[in-house]
Amino acid sequence: MSIELFGLKGIPLVKEGDNIADLILNALKEQGETLQHGDIILVAETLVSKSEGNVIKLGDILPSEDAILIAKKSKKDSKLVEAIIQEAREVVEVGPDFVITETKQGFVCANSGIDESNVGDGLATPVPENADLSAKKIREQLEKETGEELAVIVTDTQGRAFRVGAVGVALGCSGIDPLWKRKGEKDLYGRELQTTEVATADELAASASLIQGQADEGLPVVIIRGFSAFDTLRNEDSDIHPLLRPKEFDVFRN
Template sequence: MTLELIGLEGIPLVKKGDNITKLILKALEEQNIELEDSDILLIAETMVSKAEGNIINLGDILPSDDAIIIAKKTQKDSKLVEAIIQESREVVAVGPDFIITETKDGFVCANSGIDESNVDEGLATPMPKNADKSARDLREALEDVTGKELAVIITDTQGRAFRVGAIGTAIGCSGINPLWKRKGEKDLYGRELKSSEIATADELAAAASLIQGQADEGLPVVIVRGFTGFNLLRNKDSNINPLLLPKQYDVFRK
């Protein structure tokens, strides 16, 4: 099996109101690439948030008392901390240089997913307001133009429990189930799998992150081609929720 990762070059820095679909189609044309059935487009959340005008001006924020206290503990700017609090439904943990929160959409991650990279000084981008809807809108628009069956996954860069370093993570998806439940299948020795569940959308996001990068690569859109599980996981009504662990099962917050 061969899995191909294709980074779309030539996509400019996005600003509010830009049409991401048109930018992708133009980049495809310039690179002489045609989308194919079962292609999966991985799109960086910063690009989506900027196009949707979901930008935080840190200069406009008045820090609360809680933000000032947490800022002293973490050595972070108090205005950024206030933005993190406002984007969360719960502050889960505060360390010497990190703030773990549960976002309004249920993601447990650092800094409520707020990103200060690849935006102008004094600005920050939170996660898209509704990453599943953003993914669905982009997928439907691209499918309408190309006539192909596609999937779109919105990606973010997040850390992981008990591991050093960040990886690409899925925060929104459309067109493919993000979780592959393999219970009942057989292993190489013929034994039946009892509970195997694969976070396919996260695995695809991590693969795409190798191309997207975290610095000045300028490749916010990556096409994954050749994923053999596409047809099995095809679902036009999919969303990211199956990957979110319900709080009652989170043994570290009990």
């Protein structure tokens, strides 16, 4: 069993109104590739936010009193902090050099997921307003154009509380269940699995992140081919919510 990952070259710097599916199809053609059944297309969230015009102009922001206080504690720019607050459902924790929030979409992460990389000076991109819907639109157009069953995952990179370094995670998905519930299957010794659940969308996002990179790689779209569980997890109505732990079960906020 093997799995293949490759980045799409030739994706241009995206501007508001650009059609991501069209850009993917054009890049595939230039690269001499075609999409196949079961291909999973991983798209960096910055690409999606920029195409949807979801860009923050930090210079236009007037910081609130709360933002100024949090900025002093976190040692961050007060305008950035105000943007973080505006994108947050809840400020979870503030400390030296970090602001942890729950975003409007339900993601608990640093800085409400706001990213200042790969955009122009003075600009930042928040996470997409609805990454599941964005993924669905891209998937449906690609499937219509190719006639193949596909999946699309919108990715981001995030840090983790107990590990150093950022890893790729999924913000939205379409066409594949993000969580693989394997309860009832057998292990190598024939014992029945009792609780095993695999965050498949995050694992796929993390693998794609190795190619997408964090700097000037210029490969915001990665294709994963040969994932053996695609048909098992195929779901046209999927979304990211099964991966989000409900607050009442979050031991760090209770």
